[in-house]
Amino acid sequence: MREIRWAVLGTGVIANEMAAALKKNGRNISAVGNRTQEKAVAFAEKYGIEKVYDDFHEMFIDPDIDVIYITTPHNTHIEFMKQAIRNGKHVLVEKSITLNSSELEEAIALAKEHGVVIGEAMTIYHMPLYKKLREILNSGKLGKVNLITMNFGSFKDYDMSNRFFNRKLAGGAMLDIGVYALSFIRYFMSSKPDQILSQMKPAPTGVDEQAGLLLTNSDGQMASVMLSLHSKQPKRGMVSCEKGYIEIMEYPRAWEAVITYTESGEKEVVKVGEHADALAYELADMEQAIGGDADCMYLSYTKDVMDLMTEFRKEWGLKYPEEE
Known part of the structure; x- marks a missing residue:
């Protein structure tokens, strides 16, 4: 080709x-x-x-x-x-x-x-680390995934003209950083969440500045998310299973995870890929999809996440000018 x-x-x-x-x-x-x-x-x-x-x-x-x-x-x-x-x-x-x-x-x-x-x-769908962690989970050594907890927060000044808080530029935490947290959750959950609850604090412009989300799917797997555009948090994800848990820092472009096996207390560090190569992996997968392997772009997960974000915003009554 x-x-x-x-x-x-x-x-x-x-x-x-x-x-x-x-x-x-x-x-x-x-x-x-x-x-x-x-x-x-x-x-x-x-x-x-x-x-x-x-x-x-x-x-x-x-x-x-x-x-x-x-x-x-x-x-x-x-x-x-x-x-x-x-x-x-x-x-x-x-x-x-x-x-x-x-x-x-x-x-x-x-x-x-x-x-x-x-x-x-x-980036989450294309970092080599996530592919390796899925292999480990599929092996059964950690048991079933039961809980996922996510944090993502940055401190942005209240400059209402920038894209983060601007309704006319589709600002707000959900579309900017929530999409990462929900994509992480969808990657590790066995099915799309079908029950959701949330709370949202609006910025002065009306977009979502801060939000707390709860999600559950039909397999009983649960997830929680805390998002903020005006309060710094670590970019941390944790996948809790029956026999241990996985902790991932800087998860949008993660290269390292720590697995703790609860029975023995043993910790295993998993390192795969490079943070700096996140977009290179993404572009390579897109070319692979164009070559015939469309599944490697995880469009079905993208759709599930978009459905969730749309439903959360509907709960909040948050619409952008294009949607009114």
Whole structure:
């Protein structure tokens, strides 16, 4: 199969990481587009990218591009995805992939119609550590997964013009950091949670600043999540099983976990992969999906997580302008 040709929409932090990650995989971005063309030109010069679009919409119809990485704000994703898919482009989209379940369902149906792959850029599904931990759990040595506890909190100043608190940019803890916690939970749970409870503290703009979530699935597995955009917490995940528990720090791009076996007290350190290579793993899996192994992008998990986030926001009465 010939080399897959990538374009990136946006020139922010993630786009820069994506450029570096693709170079780690031995290649380069073929084209870049941005609302501000000068920023696209500067980005192209920085990374030696040959093609810069005068109008970023040109990338959706460019016959020399196979896959587009969309790194723009959440509320712009669906329209860009639809343009790309209708023109036969595969699409990798920054989390959260869409605003809500109905948008994602529309994108999935359209992708099926046009025979292209779509995926969310969720690092958890692609870090080698998680694949190794799943092997350990599948071996039965820890017994059944019963409880999962998650924390993710950062302190953001109350600058209501930035994307974190801005309703017009789909701000709030759920779509920004909650998506990581819920993706972790879905990865380790045997089925999608079907019972949920929550509490939410709004920011002055009305978006969710802080939230506590409880989830249970039909197998009796339970999970709790504490999120905040205005209070620092460790990025910590714990998977509690019948015969021990797994602790993971910096879980969105984790490379190390500690397993404690409760009967003996023995601790086992599991190290696999590199934190710095998170996007390189993600891009490699997306190319594998384009090559025919679509399951490696975990789109069904992405859909389950989006369903949960949509339901939580419905409980809170939190809508974005595009949803009103």
